[in-house]
Each structure stands twice: as structure tokens, then as C-alpha cells.
Amino acid sequence: MLADVPIILILVGLAAYTVLAGADFGAGFWILFPAGGRTSPAVTRDHARHAIGPVWEANHVWLIFVLVVCWTAYPVAFGSIMSTLSVPLFVAAIGIILRGASYALRGQLDSAPQRRLIENIFALSSVLTPFALGTVVGAIASGRVPVGNARGDLVTSWLNPTSVLIGALAVATSSYLAAVYLAADARRLVDRTLGFDFRARALWAGIVAGALALGGLVVVRSDARLLFEELTTGGGLAMVGLSAAAGLATLASVWAGRLGPARVSAALAVAAIVGGWSVAQHPRLLPGLTIGQAAAGRATLTALVLAVAVGAIVLVPSLVLLFSLFLRGRLDAGPVAAPIIDVPGTKLADRSRPLLGFALVCLVVGTGLMVFADSGWTRVVGITCLCAFAVSAFMLSATMSDAQGNERRGNRPEYAKFSGQEEQR
Amino acid sequence: MSGSAFAPVDQYYLLQARQMQALSFAVHIPLVCFGIAFPLMVLFAEWRYLQSGDLLFRTLARRWSKVMLALFAVGVVTGTILSFELGLLWPGFMAAFGNVFGLAFALEGFSFFVEAIFIAIYVYGWDRLPPRRHFLSGIPVVIAGVTGSLFVISVNGWMNNPGGFALENGVAVDANPWAALFGNSYFWHEFVHMYVAGYMVAGFCVGGVYAWDFLRGHRGRYERAALAIALSAAAIASVLQPVIGDWAAREVAKKQPIKLAAMEGLAQTTSRAPEHLLGWYNGQTVVYGLEIPGLLSLLAFHNLNATVQGLETAPPTDRPPVNVVRLAFQTMAGIGTLLALIGFAFLYVRFRKGRLPHSRWFYRAVIVAGPLSLIALIAGWVTTEVGRQPWVVYGFMRTSEAVTGAGGLPIGYATLVVVYLGLACAVVWLLLRFRRLPLDRSDSSLPSGSEFTPSPAAEAFRAR
Numbered sequence: 001m002l003a004d005v006p007i008i009l010i011l012v013g014l015a016a017y018t019v020l021a022g023a024d025f026g027a028g029f030w031i032l033f034p035a036g037g038r039t040s041p042a043v044t045r046d047h048a049r050h051a052i053g054p055v056w057e058a059n060h061v062w063l064i065f066v067l068v069v070c071w072t073a074y075p076v077a078f079g080s081i082m083s084t085l086s087v088p089l090f091v092a093a094i095g096i097i098l099r100g101a102s103y104a105l106r107g108q109l110d111s112a113p114q115r116r117l118i119e120n121i122f123a124l125s126s127v128l129t130p131f132a133l134g135t136v137v138g139a140i141a142s143g144r145v146p147v148g149n150a151r152g153d154l155v156t157s158w159l160n161p162t163s164v165l166i167g168a169l170a171v172a173t174s175s176y177l178a179a180v181y182l183a184a185d186a187r188r189l190v191d192r193t194l195g196f197d198f199r200a201r202a203l204w205a206g207i208v209a210g211a212l213a214l215g216g217l218v219v220v221r222s223d224a225r226l227l228f229e230e231l232t233t234g235g236g237l238a239m240v241g242l243s244a245a246a247g248l249a250t251l252a253s254v255w256a257g258r259l260g261p262a263r264v265s266a267a268l269a270v271a272a273i274v275g276g277w278s279v280a281q282h283p284r285l286l287p288g289l290t291i292g293q294a295a296a297g298r299a300t301l302t303a304l305v306l307a308v309a310v311g312a313i314v315l316v317p318s319l320v321l322l323f324s325l326f327l328r329g330r331l332d333a334g335p336v337a338a339p340i341i342d343v344p345g346t347k348l349a350d351r352s353r354p355l356l357g358f359a360l361v362c363l364v365v366g367t368g369l370m371v372f373a374d375s376g377w378t379r380v381v382g383i384t385c386l387c388a389f390a391v392s393a394f395m396l397s398a399t400m401s402d403a404q405g406n407e408r409r410g411n412r413p414e415y416a417k418f419s420g421q422e423e424q425r
Numbered sequence: 426m427s428g429s430a431f432a433p434v435d436q437y438y439l440l441q442a443r444q445m446q447a448l449s450f451a452v453h454i455p456l457v458c459f460g461i462a463f464p465l466m467v468l469f470a471e472w473r474y475l476q477s478g479d480l481l482f483r484t485l486a487r488r489w490s491k492v493m494l495a496l497f498a499v500g501v502v503t504g505t506i507l508s509f510e511l512g513l514l515w516p517g518f519m520a521a522f523g524n525v526f527g528l529a530f531a532l533e534g535f536s537f538f539v540e541a542i543f544i545a546i547y548v549y550g551w552d553r554l555p556p557r558r559h560f561l562s563g564i565p566v567v568i569a570g571v572t573g574s575l576f577v578i579s580v581n582g583w584m585n586n587p588g589g590f591a592l593e594n595g596v597a598v599d600a601n602p603w604a605a606l607f608g609n610s611y612f613w614h615e616f617v618h619m620y621v622a623g624y625m626v627a628g629f630c631v632g633g634v635y636a637w638d639f640l641r642g643h644r645g646r647y648e649r650a651a652l653a654i655a656l657s658a659a660a661i662a663s664v665l666q667p668v669i670g671d672w673a674a675r676e677v678a679k680k681q682p683i684k685l686a687a688m689e690g691l692a693q694t695t696s697r698a699p700e701h702l703l704g705w706y707n708g709q710t711v712v713y714g715l716e717i718p719g720l721l722s723l724l725a726f727h728n729l730n731a732t733v734q735g736l737e738t739a740p741p742t743d744r745p746p747v748n749v750v751r752l753a754f755q756t757m758a759g760i761g762t763l764l765a766l767i768g769f770a771f772l773y774v775r776f777r778k779g780r781l782p783h784s785r786w787f788y789r790a791v792i793v794a795g796p797l798s799l800i801a802l803i804a805g806w807v808t809t810e811v812g813r814q815p816w817v818v819y820g821f822m823r824t825s826e827a828v829t830g831a832g833g834l835p836i837g838y839a840t841l842v843v844v845y846l847g848l849a850c851a852v853v854w855l856l857l858r859f860r861r862l863p864l865d866r867s868d869s870s871l872p873s874g875s876e877f878t879p880s881p882a883a884e885a886f887r888a889r
Contacts, residue, residue: 054549057501057541065534067508071519072527079431079520082512086831090840093509097844100502104495105851108858149434149516150830296524296600303528303602311535318565322542331549356776370668371727376610379672383617386668390661397657397775398469 003295005305006073007285010066011278015271017062019177022170022270024056026178028099028126029171030201031119037197045119047194048178049106051185054331056103058322060096072304074294076147077285081136084145084152088132088163095129098122127171134170138163141277142224143287161223165216172212173270176205180250180266184259188329195259202254202262210247213240213273230280239276243269352400355392362389431520431595434830438838442514442828445838447810449506451803452845456500458802459630460540461574461623463493464566466631466654471560473650485651487551489631492859494548499852501541513837518817518827521596526583528602529576536573539565574623575616582612585809586680587818595826611680614673615809621662621669622805625764626798628659633795634860636788652781656791659798660768660775667765670758671724677812678725681819682734684812687745688754689721691735698722698733703755706747745814753807760801767794 027048034041034048071078082089102122109115135158139145142162145152157163183198217240221228230236246269253262283290295301325331366385369378436442467489474482508530512519543565550559583589589605590597606612632655635648678685685691690706691698698721704714722731736744767790774782782788813819817827 054545057498057545058538060501060505061534061538061541064505064508064537065531067512068527068530068534071512071523072531073524075523075527076431076520078512078523079516082509082519083516083829083831086513086829086837087833089509089513090837093506093513094840094844096505097502097848100498101848101851104498105855107495108855149431149520154831154833296527297598300524300528300600300602304531307528307531307535311532311538315535315538318539318542322546325546325550330553331546332553367668370672374675374727379613386665390665393661393772394657397661397772398654399473400653400775400779 002298002301002305003073003292004283006069006295006301007278007291009069009305009308010073011274013062013066013069015274017059017066018170018173018274019267019270020055020059021062022130022174023177023181024052024059025126025130025171026174026176027052027182028123029175030178030182030198032123032127037194037200039191039194039197043194044197047186047189047191048182049103049119049122050332051182053107054326055322058319060100069304069308073296073301074285074291075296077289077294079149080147080151080286080289081140081145083148083150084154084157085136085139086150087154088135088139088158092129092132092136095125095132099125099129130170130174131167134167135159135163137170137277138166140286141166141227141281142220143226143284145286147286147289161219162227165212165219169209169212169216169273172205172209173273176202176209177266177270179205180254180259180262183254184263187259188327189332199254199257199259202266203251206247206251206254206266210244213243213247227280231276234279236276236280239272239279243272243276246272352396355396359389359392359396362386362392431517433517433826434828436825436828436830436834438834439825439828441834441838443824445834445841446507446510446514447807448841448845449503449510450806450810452848453500453503453507454802454806455626455799456496456503457574458623458626459493459496460500460570461620462570462627462658463489463496463631464544464563464570466627466658467493468560468563468567469654470650471563475556475560481646481650485647485654488859488862490548490551492856494544495855495859496852497540497544499848501537503848504537513831514829515817515824515827516829518822521822521827522590522818525587525590525597525600525602525605526580529580529583529606533573533576536569536576540569540573543569571620574619576606578616578619579606579609579612581809582606582609582615584817585615585813585819586611587821592821595822611676614669614676618666618669618673618805621666622798622802624658624662625666626795626802628655628657628662629764629791629798630795631655632659633792636791639788640785640792649781656771656781657775659764659794660771663761663764663768664772666761670761674724675726678733681812683736683739683744684750684809685725686734686736686738687747687750687812688808689733690747690751691721691733693737694732694735696722696732697730698725700724706751711751743815745812750808750812753804753811756804757801757808760797760804764794764798764801767791 030048031045034044037044039047067078070081098121102118102125106115106118106122109118138160139152139158139162142160144157144160144163179198179202183195183202186195186198217228217231220231231240246265250262250265250269253259253265283292285291285294362385366382366389369382369385373379373382467486470482470486470489474480474486543562546554547559547563547566550562554562583605586609587605588609589601589603591599632652635652635655638644638648639652674685677688689698690701690704690711692709697719699716699718700720701711701714701716704711706712719729721733723729725731725733736747767787770787771782774780815823815825817824
């Protein structure tokens with residue numbers, strides 16, 4: 001039972017990553033193919049790029065979450081997957097570097113001639129990365145990763161019909177989610193044409209993604225019979241049905257222009273695919289290795305679950321805050337909504353002399369304890385003293401106004417020299 | 426499940442795998458320094474704005490926060506590469522010990538989440554959140570920067586001083602992650618050492634930028650305020666670092682004597698052991714170096730006559746490459762001493778004379794100090810990580826037992842080198858671009874006619 005908790009965490013993380021980061025990847029897809037709408041390609045690209053700004057980093061962290069839970073709870077499975085699938089994972093890693101770096105770079109390039117190149121690197125890596133990660137899922141789902149250090153085939157494990165299908169599906173669902181979300185964001189920005197364009201894209205991408213998912217079952221049937229049977233019976237079938245229903249509901253909502261509900265049902269449609277995969281494969285993790293067999297010891301699992309529970313207490317409200325600000329447009333760029341508020345200044349009382357004395361005493365005591373004593377508690381006290389020195393000395397040094405120095409020393413000419421140089425230029 | 430499934434493989438390219446990991450680490454670690462120290466510097470500037478009402482500090486915080494976000498974005502991806510590489514390059518290590526140390530990375534994951542969420546709210550929220558709430562949204566970024574590095578370094582502390590598990594067929598069983606990671610006395614000095622280094626690197630690198638401006642005659646209020654914050658942080662950190670370094674050296678002498686022997690090139694166990702400055706280890710002793718009798722014993726055990734364990738106490742196959750470790754250590758300690766002198770000079774002038782230094786040589790030194798601090802940072806990590814060799818888990822698992830059996834490592838290595846070179850160019854170019862933004866344009870929200878027209882600086886920027 002305890003052994004199953006981490007896999008549930010992994011699936012939650014994977015679903016969140018597929019939906020949230022997927023939509024960010026999909027924005028890259030629309031930057032790559034911005035034509036075909038009534039709005040100009042340049043405006044479309046800018047919209048897709050700006051929309052993910054405040055959230056893509058947080059969304060990316062779900063991938064890290066999945067990795068760390070996997071290697072902590074199921075270390076042997078993690079080692080087997082990472083070594084056999086090193087090629088697509090390395091490609092994904094390179095894609096992640098290129099994507100993050102080009103995104104950061106593009107933000108500062110509004111007038112530079114290289115901006116299109118950087119934008120295309122961003123867009124291409126946004127397509128490459130989900131494809132590579134999709135092939136990894138396909139390899140695991142079709143049972144091509146044996147237990148052991150690089151025991152599987154380094155090429156055919158991920159270059160096979162199921163992997164390619166799931167890679168393509170990852171790109172398609174990402175583009176579909178992005179189109180739905182970008183349509184909703186465009187409406188918030190009160191840009192009707194842009195919103196209309198992305199609604200049209202969402203409909204098309206939804207139809208393609210749905211067709212790929214259902215048509216792909218034929219591929220899975222011939223390539224990975226076991227997976228096909230698990231997907232078309234019992235819980236697996238229910239999830240596939242849920243995904244299809246949510247997908248249809250999204251299409252209807254987008255058609256009707258009800259983009260709020262569409263956000264939710266689109267996410268559900270994609271998350272249900274992840275759910276279907278997990279239900280189908282349960283309890284098999286890798287061939288010959290069940291989740292129970294792969295799980296780490298009790299102490300590790302308990303510690304992990306505790307850590308995640310405590311982490312969730314911090315994470316959930318933070319995410320709610322981020323997305324509520326984001327969806328209400330409080331993190332949008334553009335003209336200022338609220339005027340900047342003048343803060344009434346207060347003059348810091350001059351306590352510099354006693355503070356300087358305190359800092360020096362802390363430095364001497366802390367250094368003495370650190371250098372001449374050698375036990376745990378002297379270290380704690382010593383480090384505390386050194387921290388107190390650092391904070392008080394920093395406050396003194398960094399808040400010291402230049403004028404204060406001048407008054408104290410009465411050496412105005414020194415500063416006159418500085419400002420004099422400025423005036424000369 | 427069997428440990429034998431992860432029986433060691435014969436990996437011809439072990440050295441390349443280690444170099445790939447080291448390269449990725451060297452690329453990521455400077456960004457970590459900015460993650461540790463920069464948020465506090467930015468928040469301090471904003472606090473000054475809230476406290477004094479002086480819009481100059483708002484402009485400063487705002488400009489810095491954009492650089493902070495860009496560096497964070499690059500850090501996000503380079504950090505992701507590191508976690509990928511743990512599995513891609515060292516699956517044996519992950520399979521055998523993931524259950525022991527993985528917990529720290531799970532905790533780090535949450536720090537990372539918090540950092541990513543609030544850095545976005547902070548930087549994108551400048552114009553739209555009320556000032557006080559905006560300031561508060563930056564505080565989690567500072568905290569997460571500290572806890573994130575703490576958790577990661579707890580893993581490194583454990584790798585150097587492993588505990589909290591039993592070994593069965595080469596696989597860790599009965600793991601007790603809490604005890605292994607946080608009951609380990611050996612990681613605190615690493616953490617404090619790194620934390621202080623973070624302020625040195627961020628402070629000197631940021632300070633160097635404004636020192637450059639100073640030398641070119643741009644000495645407006647804006648530059649002076651920026652220099653005061655950056656250099657105060659760097660100077661205090663670099664003055665404290667020798668004390669922390671002394672603590673770290675004594676811990677290494679106690680727990681990893683072979684690493685210490687490699688750092689010093691000490692072949693034979695010696696009492697009243699001498700310290701050699703510079704020179705070269707020829708397999709028996711250090712040649713061409715400046716020998717100071719008894720100093721090593723004094724530094725390692727605070728006793729001139731103490732006996733220091735030599736390399737001969739470990740079989741040759743268990744020794745790290747001496748010259749790499751020794752050179753790295755001397756580089757770090759030498760640069761650290763220089764930086765401490767610069768820091769001391771700054772604090773002396775600041776507190777005795779109540780102003781910034783005037784000497785042009787001081788500002789030239791600060792410009793050099795930025796890159797030097799980066800070299801010292803990487804040299805320090807080379808010292809501890811190459812000094813750990815040939816072990817990945819000290820005394821329990823060798824890197825050769827941990828490495829992947831997958832082929833094609835040289836291709837991956839070459840690709841990574843090219844990508845990182847591109848990344849380095851991009852980051853440098855990006856930082857230069859940030860600098861060229863005129864002061865007033867970066868702060869579009871400045872009300873017209875406010876008393877903050879830092880005319881000297883703004884004029885200076887326009888004049889370029």
C-alpha cells in the first residue's frame with residue numbers, strides 16, 4: 001500500500017506537467033506555425049510568447065518533482081529507465097536548455113535583428129522536448145525497458161511505433177492545450193480577433209489530437225498487444241472514455257466560446273490519458289518488476305510521503321496565489337494599471353556607533369569560537385555571532401549615506417571632485 | 426530486486442562521464458550563487474525604497490530583479506540537466522543509493538517550486554502589486570534560495586561522509602534518509618562555506634560592473650548606491666570566508682584524511698608537517714614549492730606538532746589525482762586570500778572614512794575580483810569533488826561502479842560542450858544588453874516630474 005503512494009504522486013506530477021508545461025510547450029508550437037489566422041503572425045507569436053512568461057518556470061518544476069520522487073521511491077526502475085533511454089532523455093535535456101535559454105534571451109531582444117532566430121530555436125525546442133519525452137513514455141508503456149544498467153536496446157527501445165505515436169501525441173495535446181489557453185488569455189486582453197484565431201486553432205488541434213489518440217490505439221494493438229488489451233478493458237477503458245468525453249466537451253465549449261470551462265475540460269482530457277496509461281499498466285512498472293518490488297524501504301517511503309505532505313502545505317497555496325494572479329491578469333506586461341504609490345520615507349535613526357560596536361564584538365567572539373574551540377555548540381554559537389556580525393555590518397555599510405561620511409569627515413572636496421568630473425563630461 | 430542487475434559495467438568512457446558531470450556542474454554553480462545572494466540584495470534595495478521613499482532604490486531593485494529572473498531561468502535549465510545527468514550518467518549510483526539521499530532532492534524540489542512561483546510574482550508584479558505586498562512576495566525567494574542549496578549540499582555532505590544505511594549486494598538497504606542527510610555532522614561546513622561563497626561571487630560580479638562604470642567616470646548616486654550594496658555584501662563575506670575555510674579544512678582532516686593529503690601533496694604520514702605553496706607533486710613530494718615548516722599541522726589540527734596522515738595509508742587505487750586536487754585547492758585558497766584583502770580594504774575605508782574608496786586601483790581590483798571569485802568557486806568544488814575520487818559514495822561505491830553502460834558518451838559530451846558554449850555566449854550577451862538599457866526606460870512607471878531624476882547617471886547613460 002505504502003509502496004503505491006509514490007507512484008500516485010508521480011502520476012499527479014506527470015499529469016500536472018503534461019497539462020501545465022504541455023500548454024507552455026504548445027505555445028512554442030504556435031510560435032513555429034503562427035500563420036493562417038486573421039491576426040498577423042507577429043502579433044500571434046508575441047501573444048504566445050508573453051502568455052507563458054510568469055508561469056513556465058513553475059510549470060517546469062513538475063518534471064523535477066517526477067524525477068526526484070521516482071529516484072527516491074523506485075531507484076532501480078529509475079536507473080534502468082535513465083540508462084536504457086539515455087538517447088531520448090539526453091535529447092529532451094538539450095531541448096530544455098535551448099528552450100529556457102532562448103526564452104530568457106528573447107525577452108531582451110525586441111528590436112534586435114537576431115530575434116527571429118532565437119524565437120525559432122525556442123519554438124523548435126518546444127516541439128522537440130515533448131516529442132522526446134513522449135517517446136520515453138512509449139518505451140516504458142510498451143515494456144521495452146528491462147531492469148538493469150542499459151540492458152535495453154539504445155535505439156529501438158524508443159524508436160518504435162508506440163514511442164513515436166506517443167511522442168506525436170504529446171506534441172498534439174500540447175498544441176491543443178496551448179490553443180485553448182491562449183484563446184482564453186486573448187479574451188482577457190480583449191483582443192477578439194486573436195481570441196477567434198486561437199479558438200479555431202483549438203478546434204483543429206483538438207480534432208487532430210483526438211484522432212491521433214483513438215487512431216493510435218490501432219498502432220498500439222499491433223505493436224504492444226498487452227498495453228492495448230489493458231487500455232481497452234476495465235479501468236483503462238474508462239479513462240480512455242473519460243478523455244474522449246472531456247475532449248468532446250472542450251470542443252463544444254470552444255465552439256460556443258465558453259473558454260473558462262474549456263480550460264478545465266481540456267486539462268481533464270489530457271490528464272485522463274496519463275491516468276489511462278497508469279491504470280492500464282498497474283501494477284507492472286517494468287517487465288518483471290512490479291511497483292511493490294521496485295519500491296524502496298519503509299523508512300524512505302515514509303520520509304518521502306511526509307516531505308511531500310509538508311511540501312504540499314507550502315506549495316498548494318503558493319500555486320493558487322500564482323495562478324490566481326496570473327489568470328486575473330495581475331502579472332501581465334503592458335501599461336500600468338495602478339499608479340505607483342509614493343511611499344512616505346522615514347529617516348533611519350542614527351544608531352551607527354553602538355551598532356558598529358556590536359558588530360565588532362560579534363566578529364571577535366565568533367571568530368574566536370570558530371578557530372579556538374572544536375565542539376558542536378561552540379560552532380553553533382560561533383556561526384550565530386558571525387551571522388550577527390554580517391547582518392549588522394552590512395546594514396551599516398550598505399545604508400551609510402555618502403553625505404554622512406562627508407559631514408563626519410568634513411571633506412567635501414573629495415565629493416566635489418567626483419561631481420566635478422561628472423559635470424565636465 | 427537484485428543488486429546484480431546493476432552489476433558494474435565496463436565503461437570505457439568513465440573519465441568523459443566524469444568530465445561531463447563536472448562541466449555541467451561548473452556551468453550551474455555560478456548561477457546558484459546568484460540564486461543564494463542576489464534575491465537578498467534586490468530585496469534590500471527595495472526595502473531601502475520603502476523605508477526612505479527614494480525612487481532611486483526602486484529603480485535599482487527593479488533593474489536587478491530582471492537580471493535575477495534571467496539568471497534564474499538559465500539556472501532552472503542547467504539545474505535540470507544536472508538532475509537528468511545523475512540518472513543518465515550514474516544509473517548504478519541512483520539505483521543503489523537513491524533511497525538514501527533522494528529525500529533531500531524531493532525537499533529541494535519544493536524549494537525550487539517556491540522560488541519559481543515567487544520570483545515570477547515578484548518580477549512580473551512590479552507595476553501591479555501594492556509596494557508592501559510586492560516586497561513580501563520576494564521573501565519566499567530568499568528563503569527558498571537558502572533551503573534549496575541546503576538540501577542539495579546535504580546530499581554532497583552525505584556522499585563525502587556516508588551513513589544511514591546498510592550495504593547488501595552493493596545496494597543500500599535499511600535506509601534512514603533523515604539520519605543520513607541531516608544527522609550528518611559533515612555537511613554544515615560545506616553549506617556555510619558555499620553560502621558565504623555565494624555572496625562573494627554575486628557581490629563581486631555585480632560590484633565589478635559598477636566599478637567599471639566608476640572607472641569611466643560615471644559616479645552618480647545610482648552607481649554609488651549599487652556599489653555600496655554589492656561591495657558591502659562581497660566584502661563582509663570574503664572577510665568571513667577564511668574563518669569558515671579553516672573550519673572546513675579541519676573537518677576534512679578528521680573525516681577524509683586522504684583528501685587532505687591530496688590537497689597538500691603529502692606522501693608520507695608526517696608530524697610537524699610542512700605546507701608547500703605552489704610547486705608540483707612528483708609522486709613522492711612537492712617540488713619547486715615554498716616550504717613552510719609545521720604550517721600544515723597547524724592549519725589542519727591547530728597544533729604545530731600534530732601528525733598528518735599521508736597518501737601512503739591508502740592503496741594507490743584509492744587515491745585521488747593529487748596534482749588536480751592540490752592545484753585546485755591552492756587556487757581557491759590563494760584567490761580567497763586576495764578577495765579577503767580587497768574586502769578588508771573596502772570595509773576599512775567604509776567604516777573609518779564613511780565613504781567609498783577613491784583609489785582607481787581599488788576599482789580595478791574589484792573588476793578582476795568578479796571573474797576571480799568564479800574561478801575560486803569552481804576550484805573549491807574541484808577540490809572537494811575530485812578529492813573524493815575514486816569514490817562516488819566515499820568508501821562504499823566507486824564512480825566506475827556507478828557509471829552507465831550506455832554507449833555514445835563522447836557524442837553526448839561534444840554536444841553538451843557546444844550547447845554550453847552557446848549558453849555562455851548568450852548569458853554574457855544578455856547581461857551586456859541589460860546594462861545598455863537606459864535607466865529611465867527600464868522603469869516606465871516613474872511618474873514624470875518626480876524628484877528622482879538621477880540626472881547624472883541617466884544623462885551618463887544617454888550620453889553613451
